[in-house]
Amino acid sequence: MTDFASLVDLDRCTVSPRVFNDQDVYEVELEKIFTRTWLFVGHESQIPEPNDYLTTFMGAEPVLLTRDASGSIRVLLNSCRHRGMRVCRRDHGNAKLFNCPYHGWAYDTGGKLRGVPQLEESYYNELNRDEWGLIEIPRVESFRGLIFANFDAEGESLEEYLGDMAWYLDLIVNRSKNGMIAFPGCHRWRLGGNWKLAAEQFGGDNYHAGALHRSMVEIGLGTQGDFRGKNPWISDFEVKCGNGHGFINFDIDSGEAPPIQAAFFEQIRREAVETLTPEQAKLVLSVQVGTVFPNLSIISFIGFTSVRVWHPCGPKEIRVHSYGLVEHDAPPEVKEITRKMLGLTFSSSGIYEQDDGVAWGDIAEFQGGPVRRKYPFNYQMGRGHGKRMDDKPGLIHPPSTEIGVFGLYEKWREMMAR
Amino acid sequence: MTTDLRLQIEEVMIEESWLLDGNRFEDWLALMTDDIRYWAPVRENLGRDEEDFHQLHLLTHFDEDRMTMGLRVARLRTGFAHAEEPPSRRRHFVSNVKILDASSPESVQVASNFIVFRSRPGLEEHLFVGGRRDQWVHTEAGWRLRERMIIFDHDVIENITVFI
Numbered sequence: 001m002t003d004f005a006s007l008v009d010l011d012r013c014t015v016s017p018r019v020f021n022d023q024d025v026y027e028v029e030l031e032k033i034f035t036r037t038w039l040f041v042g043h044e045s046q047i048p049e050p051n052d053y054l055t056t057f058m059g060a061e062p063v064l065l066t067r068d069a070s071g072s073i074r075v076l077l078n079s080c081r082h083r084g085m086r087v088c089r090r091d092h093g094n095a096k097l098f099n100c101p102y103h104g105w106a107y108d109t110g111g112k113l114r115g116v117p118q119l120e121e122s123y124y125n126e127l128n129r130d131e132w133g134l135i136e137i138p139r140v141e142s143f144r145g146l147i148f149a150n151f152d153a154e155g156e157s158l159e160e161y162l163g164d165m166a167w168y169l170d171l172i173v174n175r176s177k178n179g180m181i182a183f184p185g186c187h188r189w190r191l192g193g194n195w196k197l198a199a200e201q202f203g204g205d206n207y208h209a210g211a212l213h214r215s216m217v218e219i220g221l222g223t224q225g226d227f228r229g230k231n232p233w234i235s236d237f238e239v240k241c242g243n244g245h246g247f248i249n250f251d252i253d254s255g256e257a258p259p260i261q262a263a264f265f266e267q268i269r270r271e272a273v274e275t276l277t278p279e280q281a282k283l284v285l286s287v288q289v290g291t292v293f294p295n296l297s298i299i300s301f302i303g304f305t306s307v308r309v310w311h312p313c314g315p316k317e318i319r320v321h322s323y324g325l326v327e328h329d330a331p332p333e334v335k336e337i338t339r340k341m342l343g344l345t346f347s348s349s350g351i352y353e354q355d356d357g358v359a360w361g362d363i364a365e366f367q368g369g370p371v372r373r374k375y376p377f378n379y380q381m382g383r384g385h386g387k388r389m390d391d392k393p394g395l396i397h398p399p400s401t402e403i404g405v406f407g408l409y410e411k412w413r414e415m416m417a418r
Numbered sequence: 419m420t421t422d423l424r425l426q427i428e429e430v431m432i433e434e435s436w437l438l439d440g441n442r443f444e445d446w447l448a449l450m451t452d453d454i455r456y457w458a459p460v461r462e463n464l465g466r467d468e469e470d471f472h473q474l475h476l477l478t479h480f481d482e483d484r485m486t487m488g489l490r491v492a493r494l495r496t497g498f499a500h501a502e503e504p505p506s507r508r509r510h511f512v513s514n515v516k517i518l519d520a521s522s523p524e525s526v527q528v529a530s531n532f533i534v535f536r537s538r539p540g541l542e543e544h545l546f547v548g549g550r551r552d553q554w555v556h557t558e559a560g561w562r563l564r565e566r567m568i569i570f571d572h573d574v575i576e577n578i579t580v581f582i
């Protein structure tokens with residue numbers, strides 16, 4: 001049995017390539033990480049009415065996010081109790097019952113088994129339907145519209161789990177009075193690579209932007225050479241938030257917005273003064289990128305916001321589900337500008353995101369050999385140089401640093417060693 | 419009349435394919451009008467005929483105008499667009515061209531199917547498959563593309579680094 005803790009060296013700040021390439025590591029992650037952390041499952045605006053549902057995944061498990069007939073949010077395994085077929089194979093909708101396609105067992109949106117064909121003739125009425133409802137994920141909690149679920153019935157609340165990260169998420173999801181809604185649809189695409197490389201990049205790898213996204217710099221849209229930014233520590237910084245979460249705030253001038261969008265930005269800034277603390281309000285509408293451990297990332301940039309889950313699909317494959325968020329109160333024209341920017345930049349075809357996929361895929365495809373795996377990856381950038389500050393939570397360091405990124409592996413190690 | 423029109427449109431679509439596969443992206447852009455809309459709504463797994471590509475604010479893989487198409491092409495020319503560097507090997511196949519509406523001599527609605535093969539260094543080989551809905555307008559310089567809606571037939575799509 002592998003000693004997983006030995007794969008992350010806390011003193012040297014290194015991580016073994018095996019963490020990203022090995023099937024046995026992956027299998028254990030599914031159990032030790034994905035069944036014991038808060039996983040993002042959707043946004044409240046995606047299931048506004050009773051009996052609305054959305055299908056997604058938690059780790060390796062297909063799940064149904066529903067609002068049951070009485071209006072409560074539930075998360076259920078999308079797996080029939082009879083033989084296990086997915087009872088719902090649509091992306092979303094509204095239904096009183098999920099009729100399993102295989103033999104026809106029917107469940108309501110609260111997971112209760114309502115109908116069993118030939119219950120009388122073939123089961124002699126001896127099947128206790130109360131025992132055979134859909135398996136319910138025991139804990140479901142929301143943070144400002146973002147719904148998370150946890151297979152583990154015990155442990156920290158979502159709020160405790162998010163810890164300092166909640167303060168940073170609020171910069172995006174609580175910057176306006178009426179909050180955010182999800183655009184219809186989902187960017188779903190496949191990438192080669194390990195899910196953690198995606199999570200770490202969004203959680204604190206500002207360093208790669210100048211190299212991997214150099215094409216964007218060349219056409220005038222990327223971060224310029226000055227990595228520290230205009231106001232290091234103040235508004236240009238990265239944060240290690242604890243529990244594996246990380247966040248980047250970068251105060252770049254995002255150029256001129258169309259007048260209607262610029263006016264809406266002003267409205268957000270005014271509202272943020274009321275919804276946030278003064279320290280938070282100052283940071284609103286910077287470039288903001290973060291990861292909630294293990295596999296939820298958020299990016300908010302010139303008005304668009306994507307929340308995406310890096311669904312693990314083996315050690316070398318990621319299925320990305322990215323939802324677009326926008327202020328509920330944004331005028332329709334602003335919503336359209338935002339939707340288009342999202343597709344252009346961070347999506348299945350995004351001109352930033354295309355290149356990220358290639359880096360992760362290359363590492364997955366070529367770096368699993370017996371020689372390379374003996375030499376760990378370096379996560380030492382900035383170690384020991386982070387500071388606690390009065391105006392914001394977490395361990396702060398200006399870009400670039402890997403303090404936050406390595407925090408993900410510290411948490412990973414702790415959970416894998418349990 | 420329609421056959422002749424279809425041949426004309428097919429010819430310009432074939433020209434497009436050769437330009438794209440030959441890395442002549444700027445020449446390809448020149449076949450578009452200044453008010454081009456080039457877009458691809460996301461697909462959803464729903465009931466039969468329930469998908470609505472024109473649903474308000476539905477996410478799009480891309481939804482570009484002349485300016486953003488120019489950005490995508492300029493990026494490829496930098497030498498640092500790593501997803502396409504070294505460039506992928508691409509092969510466009512366009513077929514089943516059908517004139518949907520030719521009631522105006524200046525502007526036609528055209529449907530077509532496509533398969534685009536892509537192979538990249540070291541990475542797997544991929545196909546992009548789907549249908550297109552185009553509007554072509556007749557100008558002094560010839561036929562020009564004003565709108566292209568691309569309907570990918572994939573549920574989980576690959577990283578889209580190519581033009582269709």
Ligand code: FES
Pocket residue numbers: 080081082083084085100101102103104105
């Ligand atoms: S698997 Fe669902 S009814 Fe048999």
Ligand SMILES: [Fe+2]
Pocket residue numbers: 201208212213352353356
């Ligand atoms: Fe990136």
